[in-house]
Amino acid sequence: MKIMPCPLNGPRNISEFVHGGEVRDMPNPTTCTDREWAEYVFYSDNQAGIVTEWWLHAASGYWFIAERHTVTDEIIRTYDPSEIFNQRVEFSDETTAKEVGA
């Protein structure tokens, strides 16, 4: 069984974790086109190479981010989401709403 290095709990069996999908930027939901929104919701890159994904350590309820190579199955790096998401995100009806994760 694969071992996942959790930034909080250290190396653990992958069975302790829940996959949370790729980290992706949400288009501005009030200004994007229907097509852009549909692509965000339904399309997945599935690329052969390094992907950035959400993973949850179930026992501690801790979400983190892992960079994983989908061809070699190598986990390259894991880190706290605050490395990417470090500011409060606001939504408003204004067309200039900040994009999540931008």
Add this chain to the structure above:
Amino acid sequence: MSATSPESLSKRSFVYRQLAGASFRDIAGGAMATGVAEGNNNRSQAEQSALLDLSVLPRTGFRGLTAAAHLQAAGLPIPARPNQASVTGSGELVLRLSQKEFWLLGALSDSGAGVDALNQRGLPAADCYSLYCQDSHAWLALTGAHLPATLAKVCGVDLREASFPLGSIAQTSVARVNVVIVHHQLAGVPCFSILCDSAAAEYLWESLLDAMGEFGGEVIGSNALL
């Protein structure tokens, strides 16, 4: 002195039915088994392999940016890093489960008085939230000389002394139930305290007893550690 029974009190352990026939005493309004009906109620059993229910013993928890300060203000030692535990002078355990989450587990010696004292203190003005670990979690203590080998039958984390020394915490899965395991000593006996989902306590109790079987493990009451 009238005999205490679990059903004579309104606070009840999640596994009190597993302790049928035991003698109990009132701890913080719940019944704690002091001696079990059958088996060895002595220290040697605890030193070999034993299971003890500490669920009625007081415990509390706090989370937030000011949680550490809240505990510190109460004179409690703060573990330096997440997944470490420290012991207070009176025997409470301070668990650090993340940068900003702390649990305090009461001491058997004073029936958890230290926890009550902390709960009496006013919370900081902001960003410190009390947790419900008294009810969300059961507290089972596994003691004795075979702790890593016993847990290896139900848990995928290396809990041998070299990688899980005294004062370590593992948040992991035991028999497929999420738990917090704390490595400490109970009256000088090696102990893994296992804090599990209270609704799964009866299941985990049976799973642990099954795993302990080959090491001669038995249920004990708290008097075995006096």
Add this chain to the structure above:
Amino acid sequence: MSSMTRLKAPMGLLIDRDQPLSFSFDGKQYQGFEGDSIASALAGNERWLLSRSFKYHRPRGPLTMAGQDANTLIQLDKEPNVLADRELAVAGAQVQGQNYNGSLDNDRDAVLGHFSRFMPVGFYYRCFFKPLGAWHRWEGMIRKKAGLGVLDLDFKPEYYDKAYLFHDVVVVGSGPAGLSAALKAAEAGASVLLVEEQPILGGSLTYNRFDLDGKQADALRADLLARVEQHANIEVLTRATCNAWFADNYLPVIQGKRMYKVRAKECIVASGSFEQHVVFRNNDLPGVMMSSAATRLMKHYAVKPGNQAVVLTGNDDGYLSALELLDQGITVAAVVDMRDGPDSEALAASVLARGVQIFNGHTVYEAIPTKGNKHVKAVDIRQITGQGKVADSGETISCDLLCMSAGYMPVYQLLCQAGGQLRYDDSAAEFSLSKLPEHLRIAGSVNGIHTLEAVVADGERAAAEALLALELSTEQPQAVSCERRVNFDWPIFSHPKGKDFVDFDEDLQAKDIVNATRLGYRDVQLVKRFSTVGMGPSQGRHSALPTARLVANSTDRTVTETGVTTARPPFSPEKLAHVAGRIFDPYRRTAMHHRHLEMGAKMMPAGNWQRPAFYGNPDDRDALMQAEAEHVRNKVGVIDVSTLGGIELRGPDSAEFMNRIFTFAFLKQPVGRTRYAVLTNEHGVVIDDGVSCRLADEHFYVTATTSGVERVYREMMKWNAQWRLDVDITNVTSAFAAVNLAGPDARKVLEKLATDVDLSPEGFPYLAYREGSVAGIPSRLLRVGFVGELGYEIHVPARFGEALWDALQEAGKEFDLRPFGVETQRLLRLEKGHVIVSQDTDGMSHPGELSLEWAVSRKKPFFVGRRSVDIVMAQPQTRKLVGFTLPADTKKPEEGHLVLQGEDISGNVTSCEYSSAVGSIIGLAYVGIQQAEVGSQFPIRVDGGDIVNATVVDLPFFDPDNQRQAL
């Protein structure tokens, strides 16, 4: 009598001559010793025929004596397909042969050969493939013939379990390479696990001869063992099989009834190599065996493998085996060397000096059997004239033992599973393994190292590499090389009359493989699937190499080009009990669980929770459920709702967070009030619902569905990892026990217990939230209407749950309070038309389909799924969830039954039950948008294909003005 025929010590490493035992095989009694395998005990009695082959029912005897072939499959009393050369002989055991018609010695199927006529090569492949239906014609016969042993259907499950083992280094195999690797690693401070399949450590040192004098192996083994056994850092598992390699050195090791899940930082595979057979006519006769099988019989069990031997070899090890046989008093009639001559002249001289004839450049062309093919009685020796070709005539030599040593194939199975690549050098006939993952190393003969000194050095080299990676040593590993060649490049001598077996398990002959290539199967993997070569119990241990050679040769390629068939886990057959043993299947119980049982509840699973379905005899389900429902409608009932999810949100941004997560507006939810909360995912699909209670400005308590709370909580945590709002989120599901006290008399019951709460309709109106004490227990009280009656949800800290239940039962006595179960609750809420998310919704259900537009705020800037809901709702709707009724005497639709619209399926029933309160069958169903009009009818196809016509009605079915819950 058997003891008379055994060899003297030190032969017989594994047996205890002081402990004789007897057991029966095919009805006859045999003597053996403690430590004997069944096969060795039988061989000690000169009983060689152990089994009948799969297809031709040919007699078969020991081939490897290492549990690596299918020849020794026998039947124990309660267990089929046991390897007789691995299974210990047990006093009093009753052992049978398998796969024969009549008796093992006189198998009618062998005489007639009538089974094989129906099974040409590719038989399975063809009959599964075409003509269509051929399989059904053959299935009966194949099932009768193909099964080998007999299952004991009265078998009682035994206790098998699993345990983790953690070590710095795991060493697989305890031969000279494994022992030296383990020692070196342990001495540097690593914790080491040493895994050995055999009962004793030493691997080839326990049976193989490495030098002229035959002393080197014993001396080295004694030295290494003494050091290993006293080393505190080394844990040894014998009779343990490492059955696979999984990612990050996760190794299942089976020992007895336990599967160890070994996790090692470094793994050293010193698994050795399998001796390879020579392909010639009748190479499968009992008495024909690997050289190592003969030496194992002698060294391990003190059993004489025969009286007059011929050794057929492609390397110098054959000469050493001949010396070993001679030392034990066995006549060696000849050494037949397929090469032009031995590498070591000294060896040849030593053999010659003992009167053994040597045939260089010769092979055994045919083994000549005794009557009924029961044993070898002579061999026909021919000069080799070209690759696979022999002279027209030769010499016949009598023998009752033929030892074969064509060479060795690395035990590469675990390494291929790890992604390693097996390469074959056609010119040197040597294998090598490459592309191994990090932290996995190989040592010894699996690494192509064949001299004893080099093997030991190679073990140390692998350990040094591991230690470097573990940072336990800075010593630079010294590369080890070995020039010794052990493989003869073409040990295949086809015979025009066949029976020159490539694969003993599957009875495949050389021509079968060649024919497969002529039918166009060029890839070894396709040849394997077509011919079934390598698919038997020995999984290509002996057949993979000759198959690759034959395929390469008949397709004008090299083995380098064709490759060798790979091996998937498990390495050796494992019992399902090992995989299934001690499975953990957690269940969750509420604080009131045992009270339900005491009151006769029929429990049902809800996720991993156990909940009461109803109370009483399961056979009376319908009547009990109706009675419980009527009781709630007329008097008062109580249901345990502790399994409901609970999530607390605290902090300055808790209202903002609620507003973003749920569809409704929450910023202005008043303190002390509840509000319905619907959750959609980013696709706009309804995935959960619950009730939001505002306890304080910055404090919400939200319920979620029993099965959905975990997901809701995770999604909340994940969103806030991105939004960074100032809110604390806690899953408090297990922290609270809860009941719903419902019915016209609910207030009267609660009034007796909740003395500090104003329960008047004005003081505590419908949808309000209060806190107070109930029976002295601190409680959260919610006025809810899920079942459509005056009702209170009472949430208390879990440790008080049972006391709360007890207090309610006591207080409720005078009002005839009764418990009701989940099934009853489902009926009651159905009467009110309330949707249960995941029962009445599916992966497509958006709020519009569920008529939940009222619970979706379009005024706020954002909620998860908002944009998708907007997009979907702007499109023409295709289906809708509607309420329907059917007359009480109609055949009742079940959940999932289809709703039709003309020829098409337009929807399905999601909930359906008879309601005594309404007096008819009621239900919810998705219907086509054109079928959704109240008053119209739509067809449902029920069991048996019947059609019933349901009428669309307004919801709710019962108490349309919702007066009862607001009392």
